[in-house]
Amino acid sequence: MPLIIGAACAIGVLIGSSLDFSDNSEGLFAKNAKKEKLNRLIDYIDYEYVDEVNTDSIVDITVNKILEDLDPHSTYIPKKKYDAVAENMKGDFVGIGVSFYTLNDTIAVIRAIADGPSEKAGIKAGDRILYADGIELAQNTIGTDSLSSLLKGEINTIVNLKVQRKGEEKLLNFKVKRGKIPIKSVDAAYMLTNKLGYVKVNRFAETTYEEFETAIENLIKQGATELALDLRDNGGGYLDQAVKIADEFLSKKKLIVFTKNKSGEINKTFATDKGKFENTKVYVLINENSASASEVVAGALQDNDIGIIVGRRSYGKGLVQREMNLGDGSAVRLTVARYxxxxxxxxxxxYASGNKEYFNEYHNRYTNGELQTKDSIHVNDSLRYETPEGKIVYGGGGIIPDVFVPKNTDFEKESLTYMLRGGVMDRFIFNILEKNRSYYNQISQQEFEEEEMISEEILEEYIAYLNEFNFDFKTTNYRYLLKKYLRATMAEQLFGTNAFEKIINQDDAMIEKILELEKNPS
Incomplete structure (x- = not known):
């Protein structure tokens, strides 16, 4: 399991490379012998080789191999994957605004996104979308890509939907005007105490600071004068978004980060006078999967003696990538500086020992005890630095927290929690909601929070459901954990990610540590 988790972390970090530079590489490449040599080889294979060969695939393999030998974070994005990768980092897309399953060959709406086109048109959770502009969707011949293209489209265009709703004899007709649908990077924002607000950021996309600013403004209205910023499992993203968030806590002219490129040119970024949480208490939660832009935020606050960093040593990614177009719809994200x-x-x-060893470092941390005790973290005394107030910090691989919180040593529980966060119970909960959709669609979030919602009967039904798939865990030992995640998943399908995180965090070790620090400040 540590290897699986480590691999997942590595993928997340690759996606979360710092991408704040635009492509200004035009005109850099003069004619040279090395480039001509590669071009000539491809031409020989194209025109002279005895068998038909897909030279596009040869080029892709070559590019990947070249980048792999440079560093772990220079990556190639093939043309067919570029749009999906770009959309994930853009922060929004144009569509109808529903989350859905393809269930029994039918599009089943999990939830209409709040204030989105579908909700405004009247589409509800549990609805089955059968037709879009007269095209039948409930058939095996339509793949996921085709399905997405039918529901997405140009902004402000109309799509005519025919919907089946439980309790209605005839299909319902809806005209839905496509609009911009946010891909949220702020998962949750709520009050932990009457003065301490909490914000969880899952990545740094184009709209992250805008989302963050909206979140903290709402928290301030609720009385927040202090903040807990949760960057656990945040693999990074756009550096400028991280800088703007760090600026919220730092006074004018404080250094946030600097980068140094191949020629030794240094580019420094300083805080402005716009911070809403300057000169106040802030906690930053990090773990072994917090990387890149997340580490910029944590490092900036720690080095300026602002706030308290809580958790475990972060990933350790300080390489900056610039995205460069390769001219055929593909692109490369090339490391151009260090921060x-x-x-x-x-x-x-x-990363001198190669990519395999680099991405396997999570396993090393797991086996050497670092995830359980701060004393097991290896530091290089030659990379020892001192903050303005005399706090000792270290370079050489990640941000070491001020307050250490160990990872759960119960392997079964850790593995179960990881899998439950991966969505293994989503469809089960959807089916539970479907049994009494009219009730669940009208319940308020406050009513939900006041009710038990997950009965022993539902729990037993879920355990039986897991057994059908030979789910190899002693589930009877963790009934409370299963019940919590069932409740959180139900809350997410009804009300969104904020409701999910609020339930999951109720006995979270790092948040418990923050609340303890609030009561007993040193």
């Missing part, structure tokens, strides 16, 4: 925290430390962990 450094205000004290001058690089937090990039070593």
């Amino acid at each position: 450094y925290t205000p004290t001058g430390r690089s937090i990039q962990k070593p």
Whole structure:
């Protein structure tokens, strides 16, 4: 399981590379012998080789191999994957605004996104979308890509939907005007105490700061004067978004981050006078999967003696990528600089031993005890730095927290929690909701929070459901955990990610530590 988790973390970090640079590489490449040599080889294979060969695939393999030998974070994005990758980082797309399953060969609406086109048109959770502009969707011949293209489209265009709703004899007709649908990067924002607000950011996309600003403004209205910023499992993203968020806590002219490129040119970024949480208490939650832009935020606050970093040592990615178009719809994200925290430390962990060893480092942390005790974290005394107030910090691989919180040592529980967060119970909960959709669609979030919602009967039904798939865990030992995740998943399908995180965090070790620090400040 540690290897599986480590691999997942590595993928997340690759996706979360710092992407704040535009492509200004036009005109950099003069004619040279090395480039001509590769071009000539491809031409020979195209025109002279005895068998038919897909030279596009050869080029893709070559590009990947070249980048792999450079560093772990220079990556190639093939043409067929570019749109999906770009959309994920863009922060929104144009569509009808529903989350759905393809259930029994039918599009079943899990939830209409709040204030989105479908909700405004009257589509509800549990509806089955059978036709879009006269095209039948309930058939095996339509793949996921085709399905998405039918529901997506140009902004403000109309799509005519025919919907089957439980309790209605005839199909319902809806005209839905496509609009911009956010891909949220702020999962949750709510009050932990009467003065401490909480915000969870899952990545740094184009709209992250805008989402964050809206979230903290709402928290301030609720009385927040302090903030807990949760960057656990945040693999990074756009550096400029991280800088703007760090600026909320730092006073004017404080150094946030600086980068150094191949020629030694240094580019420094300083805080402005716009921060809403300057000179106040802030906690930043990090773990072994917090990387890149997340580490910029944590490092900037730690090095400026602002706030308290809580959790475990972060991933250790201090390489900056620039996206460069390769001219055929594909692109490369090439490492062009390193970033450094205000004290001058690089937090990039070593990668000289190759990519395999680099991405396997999670397993090393797991086996050497670092995830359980702070004393097991190896530090290089030659990379020792001092903050303005005399706090000792270290470079050489990740941000070491001020307050350490160990990872759960119960392997069964850790593995079960990881899988439950991966969505194994989504369809089960959807089916539970379908049994009494009219009731669940009218219940308010406050009513939901006041009711038990997950009965022993539902829990037993879920355990039996897991057994059908030979789910190899001693579920009877973790009935409380299963019940919590069933309740959280139900809350998410009815009310969104904020409701999910609020339930999941109720006995979270790091949040418990923050609340303890609030009661007993040192």
